[in-house]
Amino acid sequence: MSVKHAISRGLELGRSVFQLGLLKSGGRVVAKLRADRFRVGPSVRTVQPQAFLPSRYRYYRTSLKGLAAQLQSAGFRRRFGGGSPRNRAVFLAFGLGVGLIEQQLEDDRKSAATCQEIQAVFSKKRFQTPLKPFTSGYKLEDYIIGNQIGKGSNAAVYEAAAPFAPPKGGENGSLVQLREDEEEGETNRSLTCCSLKKFPLAIKMMWNFGAGSSSEAILKSMSQELVPAAAQALKQENEQITLDGHFGVLPKRVSAHPNVIRVYRAFTADVPLLPGAEEEYPDVLPARLNPDGLGNNRTLFLVMKNYPRTLRQYLEGSTPSRRQGSLMMLQLLEGVDHLCRQGVAHRDLKSDNVLLEFDSDGCPRLVITDFGCCLAQSDSSLQLPFNSMWVNRGGNASLMAPEVTTAVPGSGVVIDYSKADAWAVGAISYEIFGQHNPFYRAVGLESRSYQEKQLPPLPASVPADVQLVTRLLLRRNPSKRPSARVAANMLHLSLWGRKALANQDSIGMKKLADWLLCQSAVVLLKGCSGPSGYTVEAELQRSFLSNLDLEDLRTAYSSPSSSPSPSMESTPTSS
Template structure:
């Protein structure tokens, strides 16, 4: 809208308001009463509120209308004529203001509509199953179990293979570490594309109902057919006691393809690695039950901790890795799920066809996923479990004191943990794992004590990490806003810094251009799949308010922190 058009529109609007205010007695009455709520209507019509307009639009309309009524009342009381230059100037200014507000509202409506269209376009794409056929596998004896590849405090993980689970692409996901110019041993998952996780059952009983009830949190990332019997006659939906939420598929969250109960077998290394949790029939001194829960997932070659021991990501790869963790955490938060045990051992890594690390969040044994709780947990007793991994527990969780009416909000706790893990991704020791004078305690650290990331790390990435580790969750960006900050930095270049991104139209135009680029790139063969996946996640969840918040955080962070 040009300045000339604004002036003409302002003059017209000012004249119409002045005319209705001087000639319409109802308008003068509304002016004396404040004129906030009711619109002036011709005689014989009932004055009704504008209830059909959204709240923020009604606010602008009501505020402007009240201001106009006050101006009109003052004009009448002071006996100022229509031809008064001062009066014309006042109403001209008012008309200009109304035109500018109307223009801003129109841009906001157009930008919001564009975001909704982009979301609808990119949400249609479903996550592809990495296996060409997976129509069986509800019994343990259908799998070929290999060696142990992992062990935690409540489960052991084994590599596995099955004739009905055929990978879509026969890729060898391997890493190569150079030490003294000599290559080390390379690991491969080509022969065992699956991983079977055997839960340790101590005190949960041996019935399927008791096991699923006790270990229901492990079923949060299970796909819809994970618990369905092969013949379809018996379907276990997990309706035993408190049923947790199920997370929908996401590129950065593990998917459980099969979940079933079976007798505990004597697997390789069991007698040496975990003899105490075996049932008495396998170990007379064992305390475990005879049956337990088994989870079948895709086999990933490394955990994030193992990957970082043999590889140093580049600055772009490191940023993409942090971004993937934020996207995964945001996906969980949007569905009311808090992981509560995020650490490098609970993140799995594989390499895409272009060599870029792809990260997935796993191990949901400590998650908060109750249907009636969301991301807030009543903390009225010390018996309430606030989560695992005390070292990477967000300050608002670690410092919570139980009592009547106390509630722990986990909406930004996992995002805080991502900020701490970022130090490991960029080759530094996690300050919250470090002991001694250089170590930090999440319960009492000060933000100025946070160590600086290496100088090669992009400035915007360092800003995001510093903001994620703010003690006050109200001053900390959410996982979605933090992810948007990195998206803008990666894909927007320096446009956000050189252009007026406060303009809704420019933001919407950039989003539309970015959508076209992603769609065109999707039609052409590309070596890397991680970056297109991230761009699609960004566009599938974009909201104008969150994008503006991200740009605001970036600008503030660059001004606030001097690296």
């Protein structure tokens, strides 16, 4: 419990005394208290006691419990010593109130210690990427490139394989070990499984218009793409280049996370004539490949895992179950929270920039990708000075948070991106639950001017907790909008704490801490769910426990959305 909250509880207790009629004149009581302040002053001073003071006196000076005892004692002395009824009531009520506050603070200290211990246990085990250790792969010639699998506004993506790195066991294959399908013909894996086995990697070729053809210039210009790069993604000599990027600072490298893409290799090479290049993007080719092309001879290539499809492609043909939809939204919040904790704002979050695969239970696993528009400054403030209209606000204008799209450039103006990606998750949740994104349609809403009451309702089948979290994420005022961490905690408590925390109003932080300990034991006992690694639910539970913070948890716990909802009782099923 915060000090502010504790004091307010004490004041509420005093107010109840007034309402019971024990005190008739508020003004006179205040005057009395001011007069009596000097008699009880030693117990409320904030000056630290001197070492030579008796231990009992130091206890009164530094402990709320000691203050409560002194106030109660003063109340009884006035009771039997002829003090006025008003003073007796004030001292007794306030003394009892401070005693209760001390007990609650003690419970909070124990709960905070429990959260820290659990966080320490689960933070030690970092997320392990599926990449097999190897030392090659820094040249385009090291890879076998297949067909084009995607194209955006600044890059084309091709399927690829790396025969130089066979999987464990010595079989011929590629550097990423893919699990076998559990069932032949399962709809979630049927169309792309063969291609993924043959080409488990994806190579992203950036389009280079104005960065020049030197490796140093290319890496500096496209440094934001390297934010999710692994430790050995670049050659050692290229790691020494000062990648100052568009904002004049060294961009961050985020640590591995199950819901954030991982770049295994990044290198520069001559632009090749890949399949579909002359038809799909002739203008970005260099003059040696297309006389009318405007591109430079060299560009940046990024090597990543190959995912079957994007979130948008999946939702065009599939409808996730209620529970799967909740887990998908929760994964996006966990990914955004991971980026925010490391000082990165994606600034272009949309269903096209989220990749998707399936775990061993058939649940969609989401991965945030495409960091070309991200803000990754070294100070981790997530605040961008906006002193000119030429400052880049980010990517997709339709999914810019209100505080971003309404910002007016000027001296001293900054745009705070700390909750902008969380707002975008709220908008994407409409797509996850089978609705049109309200900010995409031609006659839809504009983030610049919409009113919260204009937001369309989600389908009635969507859990009430998820509906509430979505509405909170889409609040216009960022100060009234939950952070990605708090919103994720609200869904975590709803999904896994509904039975243990069913009577929310009648329990305190101690019972919540007990539930956290039980949840930790369950997750540790489960461990990995087989050779395929963690399932989506296991990954989410571990993310929750490794990011425990008492204040964030209290904020989520006190929200109405953390109460149990019957609609969340559905068991996980495949879509």
